[in-house]
Amino acid sequence: MIRNALIAWRNVRQYRNRTIGLALLTLIGCVVGLTSAGIVAQASSATQHRILESVALRSIELETASNRPDIRPLNGRGLSDVAATPGVERVEPWLQASFGIKNQQIGGVLLYATTPEDSFLPPIVRSTRSQVFPLQAGEVVLPASAMATDLSPLLGTTLSVVYTRKTAEGVGEGASDNIKVVALYDPKYQDDGPSAAYADPALVIRWAAAKAGVPENSFVDTVGYTKALVIVQQASQVPQVLDALRSRGFDGVSLQARLTQLPASVNLLRTLGLIVIGLLIVYCFFSGFLLSGAFVRQRTREIGLLKALGFRRSRVFSIFLLELLVVGLSGSLAGVIAGNLISAGLGFALSGSTILEVTLPGGPAIPDWQWSALLLVAPAIAVLVGGFEPCRRAASMQPDVALRDW
Amino acid sequence: MLALDTYHVARVSEALAARDLSKTYSHSGAPVHAVKQASFALQAGEFVTLRGRSGSGKSTILNLVGLLTQPDSGSIFIGGRDVSHLSDAGAADVRATSIGFVFQAFNLLNHLTALENVTLPALAPAPEANRRAIELLERFGLTSRRHHLPAEMSGGEQQRVAAARALINKPIVLLADEPTGNLDAENETLILNQLRAAADDGCAVLVVSHSTTVASAGDRVLTINEGRIAEPLHRVAP
Numbered sequence: 001m002i003r004n005a006l007i008a009w010r011n012v013r014q015y016r017n018r019t020i021g022l023a024l025l026t027l028i029g030c031v032v033g034l035t036s037a038g039i040v041a042q043a044s045s046a047t048q049h050r051i052l053e054s055v056a057l058r059s060i061e062l063e064t065a066s067n068r069p070d071i072r073p074l075n076g077r078g079l080s081d082v083a084a085t086p087g088v089e090r091v092e093p094w095l096q097a098s099f100g101i102k103n104q105q106i107g108g109v110l111l112y113a114t115t116p117e118d119s120f121l122p123p124i125v126r127s128t129r130s131q132v133f134p135l136q137a138g139e140v141v142l143p144a145s146a147m148a149t150d151l152s153p154l155l156g157t158t159l160s161v162v163y164t165r166k167t168a169e170g171v172g173e174g175a176s177d178n179i180k181v182v183a184l185y186d187p188k189y190q191d192d193g194p195s196a197a198y199a200d201p202a203l204v205i206r207w208a209a210a211k212a213g214v215p216e217n218s219f220v221d222t223v224g225y226t227k228a229l230v231i232v233q234q235a236s237q238v239p240q241v242l243d244a245l246r247s248r249g250f251d252g253v254s255l256q257a258r259l260t261q262l263p264a265s266v267n268l269l270r271t272l273g274l275i276v277i278g279l280l281i282v283y284c285f286f287s288g289f290l291l292s293g294a295f296v297r298q299r300t301r302e303i304g305l306l307k308a309l310g311f312r313r314s315r316v317f318s319i320f321l322l323e324l325l326v327v328g329l330s331g332s333l334a335g336v337i338a339g340n341l342i343s344a345g346l347g348f349a350l351s352g353s354t355i356l357e358v359t360l361p362g363g364p365a366i367p368d369w370q371w372s373a374l375l376l377v378a379p380a381i382a383v384l385v386g387g388f389e390p391c392r393r394a395a396s397m398q399p400d401v402a403l404r405d406w
Numbered sequence: 407m408l409a410l411d412t413y414h415v416a417r418v419s420e421a422l423a424a425r426d427l428s429k430t431y432s433h434s435g436a437p438v439h440a441v442k443q444a445s446f447a448l449q450a451g452e453f454v455t456l457r458g459r460s461g462s463g464k465s466t467i468l469n470l471v472g473l474l475t476q477p478d479s480g481s482i483f484i485g486g487r488d489v490s491h492l493s494d495a496g497a498a499d500v501r502a503t504s505i506g507f508v509f510q511a512f513n514l515l516n517h518l519t520a521l522e523n524v525t526l527p528a529l530a531p532a533p534e535a536n537r538r539a540i541e542l543l544e545r546f547g548l549t550s551r552r553h554h555l556p557a558e559m560s561g562g563e564q565q566r567v568a569a570a571r572a573l574i575n576k577p578i579v580l581l582a583d584e585p586t587g588n589l590d591a592e593n594e595t596l597i598l599n600q601l602r603a604a605a606d607d608g609c610a611v612l613v614v615s616h617s618t619t620v621a622s623a624g625d626r627v628l629t630i631n632e633g634r635i636a637e638p639l640h641r642v643a644p
Contacts, residue, residue, distance in 0.1 A: 003532070014517030305513045308474060309527035309571075310502020312495050400474040403509075 008322035023331035029280030030335020038343025075224030127183035166213030288386025304402025317395035328383035421610030506572030562593025
């Protein structure tokens with residue numbers, strides 16, 4: 001076996017000009033496959049980290065329902081009970097109140113003043129200051145456009161808005177207030193509805209209390225908020241906290257739907273990596289077939305000589321297969337080493353880049369070891385499988401045919 | 407031609423014996439009778455030259471007795487053992503242990519050194535094979551060339567390496583096809599001396615050659631004509 005391996009190694013060196021192409025392309029294929037695997041691993045890790053640490057995964061959304069007296073209101077006492085529930089980190093109440101803008105520049109538009117939630121702030125596109133939140137008294141963040149109206153001219157202005165004040169059951173009157181527009185957010189962000197305007201919470205409570213016909217200072221304790229976002233200390237506690245809240249009369253759902261979105265993009269990367277590796281293996285198979293076929297044609301005399309010298313068919317066969325194995329393995333080994341290095345380097349280079357909605361963290365992108373093992377073995381096996389039949393035919397040649405004119 | 411029972415008695419001491427060998431090839435659908443009932447025998451230590459015109463069947467005879475192809479009929483004995491119809495692996499084993507080949511075109515592997523070419527078919531463990539190869543190269547005057555590649559050697563040197571390779575496993579039979587055909591007179595003499603030495607060591611040497619020098623160096627001459635061998639009963643006078 002050692003002699004066969006030595007002969008195979010010498011043959012590979014002798015015929016390196018003919019085998020270098022296969023080895024190089026195997027190397028390149030491994031590099032591409034491993035680099036994509038490394039980026040997938042890093043993106044996957046980043047996504048997992050983001051999901052596990054995400055507020056969304058640790059969130060429960062509580063909601064009131066006016067037609068459900070069995071559900072507790074999210075008033076002052078209710079929110080205190082929620083906050084006191086074991087496992088709850090904090091509670092972010094949510095309220096909306098409609099208001100109108102009538103302006104010579106933009107005409108009229110109806111918006112919904114919304115309390116901003118620290119965990120889900122809107123993406124700001126323009127602002128009058130770098131740190132928009134928390135909002136000061138009377139400050140508002142408008143969508144850059146709403147109801148087909150460009151609201152950007154209002155940025156930085158103080159303007160009068162109108163809201164409804166309830167005077168009797170089913171009767172109301174208009175009231176006005178002043179707001180200052182300090183920022184505009186991307187209108188594609190519609191987590192709180194298409195016409196939400198994020199406002200100073202005191203302003204929202206004032207307008208909501210007016211619409212409900214209750215004093216502003218007692219609104220929170222009596223009517224309360226429409227919704228509340230409950231942030232749980234650990235994602236694993238969400239089911240128990242949800243059960244506890246439900247048992248205390250609150251109605252809520254967890255926000256784990258976001259879980260299904262991010263892995264989809266990671267899966268796409270992983271699929272791309274698998275396609276590259278699949279193509280590499282197919283390529284290696286056919287290269288092994290063609291290379292060994294060409295070897296048979298070019299080395300007929302050598303085969304005849306070896307057989308004349310007493311080499312058994314199995315020995316000639318194993319020498320040819322060993323040659324292919326050396327070529328395939330040397331290509332894939334170099335490829336795995338280079339692929340890991342390039343992938344690691346690329347991880348640093350792409351630090352902070354966003355690939356398919358996943359922002360890559362800094363540091364080396366090291367592929368999972370299973371990918372390295374797969375890419376080390378699979379191309380070599382594909383080369384062997386591809387070269388099996390030509391090598392078998394070569395080894396089965398009659399020596400007198402191979403040595404036609406000796 | 408000797409009677410059959412004589413062959414059986416003689417076979418024990420024969421290094422190589424062919425009995426009624428026939429081989430027919432198909433060429434463009436037509437049968438070509440390359441060898442017709444050829445019978446001959448070589449004793450251990452005999453140096454025999456096989457002569458004949460081109461196409462007379464010399465190479466086919468070498469292929470048959472070298473177990474590179476199987477006869478349609480007839481028998482081949484090497485060291486008294488019938489090797490006519492061995493399996494592929496069995497024939498390979500006999501070639502490895504009992505037969506040495508010297509080719510007209512040398513047929514050395516170009517990427518192996520002289521020493522590596524000689525040890526290529528060696529059956530002994532590596533240290534012993536190396537020792538024997540070095541001995542042979544020394545005997546063939548190639549000690550200083552043992553680490554050279556074939557391309558770095560003359561034709562005569564390459565043929566001497568090929569002859570050393572043929573002897574590495576101490577074969578019973580040495581088969582050579584025009585071993586001096588590509589050599590000058592000086593190298594022809596060197597090769598013939600070595601073939602003679604191999605025969606003197608007990609090896610049966612069968613050489614195909616047109617050369618009268620080769621024929622005169624041997625003990626006997628077999629002549630083949632249209633696939634038939636006429637074997638002289640007496641040794642060629644030295």
